[in-house]
Every structure is written in C-alpha cells, then in structure tokens.
Amino acid sequence: MSKITGSEAPNQVPPKVIAMYRAVSALLQENKDISEMSVSMITGRAGIGKGTAYEYFDSKEEIIVCALLYEIRTVTEQASEQLKSCPDMESQIGKMLLLVEEHSQCVDAIMAFLHLLTDHSKEGNFLRERMAEENGKGPVDLLIRKMIESARVRGELREDLPISYITNALLARMISYLMYQCHHIGNDITPEEMRRRITESIMNELCKKNI
Amino acid sequence: MSKITGSEAPNQVPPKVIAMYRAVSALLQENKDISEMSVSMITGRAGIGKGTAYEYFDSKEEIIVCALLYEIRTVTEQASEQLKSCPDMESQIGKMLLLVEEHSQCVDAIMAFLHLLTDHSKEGNFLRERMAEENGKGPVDLLIRKMIESARVRGELREDLPISYITNALLARMISYLMYQCHHIGNDITPEEMRRRITESIMNELCKKNI
Amino acid sequence: MSKITGSEAPNQVPPKVIAMYRAVSALLQENKDISEMSVSMITGRAGIGKGTAYEYFDSKEEIIVCALLYEIRTVTEQASEQLKSCPDMESQIGKMLLLVEEHSQCVDAIMAFLHLLTDHSKEGNFLRERMAEENGKGPVDLLIRKMIESARVRGELREDLPISYITNALLARMISYLMYQCHHIGNDITPEEMRRRITESIMNELCKKNI
Amino acid sequence: MSKITGSEAPNQVPPKVIAMYRAVSALLQENKDISEMSVSMITGRAGIGKGTAYEYFDSKEEIIVCALLYEIRTVTEQASEQLKSCPDMESQIGKMLLLVEEHSQCVDAIMAFLHLLTDHSKEGNFLRERMAEENGKGPVDLLIRKMIESARVRGELREDLPISYITNALLARMISYLMYQCHHIGNDITPEEMRRRITESIMNELCKKNI
DNA sequence: CATGAATGAGTCTTCATTCAT
DNA sequence: GATGAATGAAGACTCATTCAT
Numbered sequence: 001m002s003k004i005t006g007s008e009a010p011n012q013v014p015p016k017v018i019a020m021y022r023a024v025s026a027l028l029q030e031n032k033d034i035s036e037m038s039v040s041m042i043t044g045r046a047g048i049g050k051g052t053a054y055e056y057f058d059s060k061e062e063i064i065v066c067a068l069l070y071e072i073r074t075v076t077e078q079a080s081e082q083l084k085s086c087p088d089m090e091s092q093i094g095k096m097l098l099l100v101e102e103h104s105q106c107v108d109a110i111m112a113f114l115h116l117l118t119d120h121s122k123e124g125n126f127l128r129e130r131m132a133e134e135n136g137k138g139p140v141d142l143l144i145r146k147m148i149e150s151a152r153v154r155g156e157l158r159e160d161l162p163i164s165y166i167t168n169a170l171l172a173r174m175i176s177y178l179m180y181q182c183h184h185i186g187n188d189i190t191p192e193e194m195r196r197r198i199t200e201s202i203m204n205e206l207c208k209k210n211i
Numbered sequence: 212m213s214k215i216t217g218s219e220a221p222n223q224v225p226p227k228v229i230a231m232y233r234a235v236s237a238l239l240q241e242n243k244d245i246s247e248m249s250v251s252m253i254t255g256r257a258g259i260g261k262g263t264a265y266e267y268f269d270s271k272e273e274i275i276v277c278a279l280l281y282e283i284r285t286v287t288e289q290a291s292e293q294l295k296s297c298p299d300m301e302s303q304i305g306k307m308l309l310l311v312e313e314h315s316q317c318v319d320a321i322m323a324f325l326h327l328l329t330d331h332s333k334e335g336n337f338l339r340e341r342m343a344e345e346n347g348k349g350p351v352d353l354l355i356r357k358m359i360e361s362a363r364v365r366g367e368l369r370e371d372l373p374i375s376y377i378t379n380a381l382l383a384r385m386i387s388y389l390m391y392q393c394h395h396i397g398n399d400i401t402p403e404e405m406r407r408r409i410t411e412s413i414m415n416e417l418c419k420k421n422i
Numbered sequence: 423m424s425k426i427t428g429s430e431a432p433n434q435v436p437p438k439v440i441a442m443y444r445a446v447s448a449l450l451q452e453n454k455d456i457s458e459m460s461v462s463m464i465t466g467r468a469g470i471g472k473g474t475a476y477e478y479f480d481s482k483e484e485i486i487v488c489a490l491l492y493e494i495r496t497v498t499e500q501a502s503e504q505l506k507s508c509p510d511m512e513s514q515i516g517k518m519l520l521l522v523e524e525h526s527q528c529v530d531a532i533m534a535f536l537h538l539l540t541d542h543s544k545e546g547n548f549l550r551e552r553m554a555e556e557n558g559k560g561p562v563d564l565l566i567r568k569m570i571e572s573a574r575v576r577g578e579l580r581e582d583l584p585i586s587y588i589t590n591a592l593l594a595r596m597i598s599y600l601m602y603q604c605h606h607i608g609n610d611i612t613p614e615e616m617r618r619r620i621t622e623s624i625m626n627e628l629c630k631k632n633i
Numbered sequence: 634m635s636k637i638t639g640s641e642a643p644n645q646v647p648p649k650v651i652a653m654y655r656a657v658s659a660l661l662q663e664n665k666d667i668s669e670m671s672v673s674m675i676t677g678r679a680g681i682g683k684g685t686a687y688e689y690f691d692s693k694e695e696i697i698v699c700a701l702l703y704e705i706r707t708v709t710e711q712a713s714e715q716l717k718s719c720p721d722m723e724s725q726i727g728k729m730l731l732l733v734e735e736h737s738q739c740v741d742a743i744m745a746f747l748h749l750l751t752d753h754s755k756e757g758n759f760l761r762e763r764m765a766e767e768n769g770k771g772p773v774d775l776l777i778r779k780m781i782e783s784a785r786v787r788g789e790l791r792e793d794l795p796i797s798y799i800t801n802a803l804l805a806r807m808i809s810y811l812m813y814q815c816h817h818i819g820n821d822i823t824p825e826e827m828r829r830r831i832t833e834s835i836m837n838e839l840c841k842k843n844i
Numbered sequence: 845c846a847t848g849a850a851t852g853a854g855t856c857t858t859c860a861t862t863c864a865t
Numbered sequence: 866g867a868t869g870a871a872t873g874a875a876g877a878c879t880c881a882t883t884c885a886t
Contacts, residue, residue: 016867033332035246038859049868051862060860115326118394121244164399165408168387176383179329189373197376205412227850249876260851265878438871455754457668461856471872476857537748540816543666586821587830590809598805601751611795619798627834649846671880682847684883693881 004056006066006130010074017056017066019046024067028108034064034116034123061126068116069130071109076143083143089151090203090211096147097177097195104181111182113140114175144170156207166206173198215267217277217341221285228267228277230257235278239319245275245327245334272337279327280341282320286310287354300362301414307358308388308406315392322393325386355381367418377417384409426478428488428552432496439478439488441468446489450530456486456538456545483548490538491552493531498565505565511573512625518569519599519617526603533604536597566592578629588628595620637689639699639763643707650689650699652679657700661741667697667749667756694759701749702763704742708732709776722784723836729780730810730828740814747808777803789840799839806831 004017013021023045027037039060043050057063079099086092100107116124131141144167151157157166177198181191189197200211215228224232234256238248250271254261268274290310297303311318327335359377362368368377391405400408415421426439435443445467449459461482465472479485501521508514522529538546553563570588573579579588599620603613611619626632637650646654656678660670672693676683690696712732719725733740749757764774781799784790790799813827822830837843 031331033330033335035332039861040859050860051868051870052866054861055866055868111329115330118322118390119244119326120242121246124244161408162400165405168391169412172383172387172390175386176379179382180379182329188375193373194376194379197372201380201416204416225849250878251876261877262851262853262879263849266849266851271877436870453753455752455757457754460854462854472856473858473872473874474870477870477872482856533751537752540744540812541666541748542664543668546666583830584822587827590813591834594805594809594812597808598801601804602801604751610797615795616798616801619794623802623838626838672882673880683881684847684849685845687882688845688847 003058004062004066006062006069007134010070013070014056016046016048016052019048020053020056020063021067021070022046024064025071025106025109028112029105031108034112035121037064039063061122064123065116065127065130068109068113068127071106072113072140075103075106075110076140080143080146083147088154089147089156089207090199090209092147092151093199093202094195096174097198100174100177100181101191101195107178107181111178114178140171141167151207156209158206158208161206169206170202173202214269215273215277217273217280218345221281224281225267227257227259227263230259231264231267231274232278232281233257235275236282236316236320239323240316242319245323246332248275250274272333275334276327276338276341279320279324279338282317283324286314286317286321291354291357294358299365300358300367300418301410303358303362304410304413305406308409311388311392312402312406318389318392322389325389362418367420369417369419372417380416381413384413425480426484426488428484428491429556432492435492436478438468438470438474441470442475442478442485443489443492444468446486447493447528447531450534451527453530456534457543459486461485483544486545487538487549487552490531490535490549493528494535497525497528497532502565502568505569510576511569511578511629512621512631514569514573515621515624516617518596519620522596522599522603523613523617529600529603533600536600573629578631580628580630583628591628592624595624636691637695637699639695639702640767643703646703647689649679649681649685652681653686653689653696654700654703655679657697658704658738658742661745662738664741667745668754670697672696694755697756698749698760698763701742701746701760704739705746708736708739708743713776713779716780721787722780722789722840723832725780725784726832726835727828730831733810733814734824734828737814740811744811744815747811784840789842791839791841794839802838803835806835 004013020042023042024037026045027041028034032041037060039053040050042063043053053060053063057066079096082099083092083095086095100110113127116127118124148157148163148166148170177194180194204210215224231253234253235248237256238252239245243252248271250264251261253274254264264271264274268277290307293310294303294306297306311321324338327338329335355378359368359374359381388405388409391402426435442464445464446459448467449463450456454463459482461475462472464485465475475482475485479488501518504521505514505517508517522532535549538549540546566589570579570585570592599616602616637646653675656675657670659678660674661667665674670693672686673683675696676686686693686696690699712729715732716725716728719728733743746760749760751757777800781790781796781803810827810831
C-alpha cells in the first residue's frame, strides 16, 4: 500500500490513521511531550496493532508530524470558515484569539506545532521539510496569509511594512497569547483584557486605522 | 560531594561542570536538539568521563537545565551590565537586540530555553520547577523586570498597562526577533531594519513617548 | 502481551520463557550466584534476544524468581508423586533425602530458593511477596504440609507438638542435609548413613513410633 | 601498609577498620542485603573516606567478609566465655539460644554468615577460602567444637555418632532457631518454649541422658 | 595515612522497526 | 491488510577501583 503523506483530504484518511491522529492529539492534551511519545503509546491509544502503524507510515516521526498537520489543518480550516464572516481585521484577530480560547483542546497541538517549527528535533526537521514541499501552502501560513491578504485587499494594512514583517509580527503575537493561555504566565489580567490589548496592539502597529 | 544546584556563582562552578555547560551550548549551536542529547555526547564533548557527570548532577535533565540556566544567566548578566549605560528604554531595547545579534552563539541557547519554558518534556518540567524555586529571581525575569523597572522610574512607561501584559508584549517581540534570526521567518528585511521596527513597535505600544 | 506471573501451568509457559527458566537453572548448576546473574547472561544462554526477556517479565528479579518457582514446583511435583507410594513417614523422609541426592542437578536451585527465602535481596523480597500471594500454596509448603498431613491422618505424629514447630524442624533438617550435599561439610560419614541418621532423628523427635 | 587479613586480634584492629566493621553490621541489621552493599555505603556509614577502605582492604568482598568474621568471632568469644560457667551441655545449649535472642543485633550477621557459607557469591567464595586457610580454627567451628569437646570430656555425648553428624545436627537446630527468630517460620510458640524444645531435641538425640 | 574526584566497564531497561503468520 | 512477538542498538545510571593531592 502506498504510504500516507499527510496531505490527504480529511475524507481520504483511512480510519486507522484517523485513530492514530486522534491518539496523538489526546496524548498532547494530556501533556505528553512529543519527545516522550512512543509508537506503542500511540497505537495502544488508537486501539490498533503496533505493526499497523508501519503499514501507513515509514517512521514514528512521520506519524506525529502528519497527526499534527492534520490537527492544525482541521483547526485552521474551521477558523478560516469562521473568519469569513468578520468584516475587518480587528474582528478577525479578536475572533481568532477567542477561537484559541474556546478550542482549548487544540491549544496543545498548536503549541507543539510551533515548537516543531522552531526546534531541531527529528520531528521538527521532518515537519519543516514537509511544509517546504507544500511550499507556502502550509495551514498556518495559509490562515495568516489569508487574513493579511483580505486585509490588504480591503486596504486596512499599512503599506510601508514588508509582508514578511507583518507575518512575523502576527505570528509572534499569536505565540505570546498561546504562552499566556498554556502556562498562565501573568495572572493580573483577564483573558478578555489580554485579547483586547493584543488586538489593539496589532491594529495599531500593522493597520492604518488605529484604536 | 554536594551536587550542583544551578544557582552557583560563575566562579564557584567547578571546571568539569563548566566543560559540560560549554559542551551543551556547543551542541545546541550545532543544531543538536535537547531531546536528542545523550549524556555520553555531553561528557564526550566536554572531554570528561561519563561517570563524572553523575558526580555533579543527579540526572541528565539536571545537566541540561543547569547548563541552559548558566548560559542564560551569563548572557543576561552581560546584557544587564551593558544596558546600564543606556539612558532610556529605546536605546536599551536597541542595545539588547544588537546583543542578541552579536552573540549569535547564544541565540540557540535562548531558543532552547524558550522551548523548555513552554513544553512538557522532562527538561521543561524540571526547568520550570527550578525557576519557581528561585521565585522571580530567574535571569530572564530579572533582565526584563530591570528594564521595566528602570523605565518606570524614569517615567517612560505608560501607566495604564498591567505588568504581565507588558511582560507578554516584550516577550512577543523577543520571539519575533528570535524567529527572524534563527528560523528566517520574515527574512526579506535587513537585521538593522528589523531591529528598528521592533524597537519602534515596543516604544509605541508601551511608552508614553512615541516614535 | 500479558506478562508472566510465575503461576502458569507448565504447559502454558511459552517456549522462550521455558528457555529462560532452563538458562537460569543451568547457570545455577554451574555455580553462578544469583546476585551475579545478568539479564544478558540469561537471554544469551537461552538463545534469545535481550529485549525478549522484557516482553515476558517486568524486571530481572521477576525472571529469576519465576524461574526458581518453576524449577521448585517441577521438582516438588515429581517428589509428591513419588512420595505417594510410601506407606509411612519414615519411608517418605528417606525417599525425599534420596531424591535430593539423585536429582543433584536441582540441588542448586533448591539451595538458591532457600537462600532467597531467608535473605533480603531484591529477589528474596520479591519471592516472598509472590509466595505470600499464593498464600501457603507455595510448592515447598505444599510438599512438607502434605507429608505432615498424611502422617497426621495415619496417626504417626506426636500430638503435643505445634504444627509450626514440626514444619520448622523438618525444614531445618532438609536444609542441613542440603548443606551437607552441596558443600560437603563433614566427610567422615557416607551419604547413606547421613540419610539414615537424619531420618531416625526426625522420627524420634516428631513421631510416636521411635526407631 | 600491609592489608587487613581478618585474623587480627580485636585490639589490633585499626579504628577506621572497626568503624567499617560496625557499619557493615549496622547495615545488616537494617536488612540491607550483602549483594546490595556498596563501598561508599559502608565508608559513608563508617564516617571515613571511600579511598580509605582500600588502604586496608584489596576489594569490597574482603571488607564484608572480614567484617562478618569479626562480628562472628566477637559473638562466639563472648558466648564461649559465658558457656564456661555452664556445668553441662543442656545448660550450654539453653544459654546459647538465649544469647542469640538477647543479642538480636547479631542474628542478622549470623544469618548472613550462614548464607555466605552456602552460596557462590564472590563474598561466599572468599569467606570459605579464608576459613579453609584458618583450617578448622574458624569461630563457629571453634565454638561448636568446644561445646562438643567439653561434653565429650564430661561423658555426656553418645559415643556412636560421627563428629560431622553431630555438627550437622547442631547446625540444623541453630538454623531452626534462626528461622524462627529471623523469618518467623513457626511462630505460634513462645521463644521460651522454642528454646526448651530445641534443647530437648538436641539432648535426646546427641546425649546419653535424655530429657 | 586519608581522601574523594575521576573514571569507564558493565547493568538494566526501552523502543523503533521488522517480519512471519 | 493487520498483527504483535522478537530483536538489538542505544541510553541512563551505578559503582568498584585508582591516584594525585
């Protein structure tokens, strides 16, 4: 059988593979670190045989990376859907931060994903390779790019800033909010206030219209 | 012999321990991920016997965490020293970003440190435990806190922002710059421009005096 | 796979586990002390991979203890069978001492077993735990208890002695004979005479009919 | 410096060596098995440096074996002294069992000694070597031999029994009492009754005068 | 004499991966 | 396709012993 690439459409993913993906997400939610996940842990949780994992994937790293990509893709697609109804960037950002809060079950997956994007573990290297192949069509990129694109079309964005700076700045704010959510760094401020301030901060820095 | 706690003054650290710390830093610079570092790798690189590591530390995790804390502490102390001569927050931030660029050898250590702060690996758990014990006297805390404190004393800071939001905002910018430096996210601008924009962004958001 | 408990019926024991049991017995016969047996020694001798041991057992201690219990159980079952044909306690004791002599290959296992029963090694602690769980249905207990029980039924035993004293006395005599066999303590007496005297001694102390 | 042989007169044993001997005994009392004793454990408990052990001994095994021999020798010498005042074997045996009970701290050492006499651990091999060198002048031998000798001189002993059978029979009873004391095998009778029965048993078997 | 830092051989144990069923 | 028994490479950690001070 040909192996899983991680780019399958959700309805093309075999049920046993879905089970593995779910297992990885579940383990992440239980604060199991990626570096401490084993194949038997994943297959055991997925309720399938250990050998089965290798029917679909070539290595442990692939399983985990594909699971993460699947999760992230699912989340961003949902988000993308919901962001469509937002008339401007301000509401989009607010919405996005809110989504992060509401779907707390995926915060761990997103954090794990961000870690892999910026570490040098086997999984990280593998993830970046995969994303390079998809070449800018990666899920997060897509999401942020879409936001930026639609904002640009609407003429909301400052025009003197390079796109890459805008991407970087948005991403960094997302990360700082995730860190706040995940590890409760700083508790003299409510989530609502945090979201409001971050939105404000982004708008003021990247958009023409200040708040 | 009593074990190393990681809070030793730099001149109190035994030479073999220094050698281990250096080895960890070197490995990080060579893009070796923490999750893939082995004790024999570290001691081999340090030029000491494997058993020696356990004369000073109780576990691999301790070795790595103490090495990181040492590196971070060293860097922040140097930075702290240099920041003293800066008359205002603007120059302090600029200086700090410049330091990160100049000491590129420590960027990896800082990234690794940030990862551990926000993952659930053994090392991460251990690091946060240690930092909780030091209770706010951790190196990064100190550095950022000092900057904030001196800026507040000088009346530069906006007074309506909660401390933890300020911390979060500074952190977001640090991450932004590190992502730029380390992983080339947003690399169609020059380092100088990047530093200038980040400084501006911070000043405009957190300080009374805008640029 | 579910782990081995050591209470499996002999024909339920997987072949690789049998191989390990045999390896332990063989090593004991070659005068390898339990405290000096390593897992790789056992698996090497058993002709299986080191990892395989951990498919069936959770620790080295378990391997050794289960191997001993298996050996002892086998021996006592054989003995039990043979003792059935003995009409009275005198012949039973004589038979048993003779069996020990004839099956010299299992003397080492029995000695090792007795040591574990009375030391504080990890293996010893583990063995006693296991036997406590089986609660008096342990092999040696069974054998001695059976002998005592049938002797009592036949009215051979003195009635003024507590059962536990009888057990203790019988066990101690068995041990002293094993020490004689194993380490040749005392060589101015033939095995036959030794057995005869010990039988006599037991009969005279514990039974109504004296010799 | 010439090493310790284990045959030194008690007042010839250097204080640091005494400290080590005491440490070994203390550890035995705390149910630390010989196979799990480490040099640093012993020296740490003795309050001396680890290297010091090797000033006096050539190996860990030597330390432990000499410590045991010292303990056993001390005990048997004390016993020997006290037995002198006993007019006959019956009272000697009673006295001896009482001593074991009173000096419960040495029961563990005696048990350990018996184990080493009959296992194949490094320590066991070493102990038997040493005792073979002393050739029958070993402490236990001495004690038992003295008892037997004086009983024979007084004409108390049966004359038809080989010496090695008498030794074996006495040993069996010692083991019996130790099992009762140490491992509670046969513990539904009181110590007094146990001692009485064992004495009786020995007298009836080995002496002319029965009880 | 006494020490304890240093060492590396050796131990247990885990786990990704394979492959016969 | 699915499985899970089998494996051995690799890793953390221990500890007897040495030796420079």
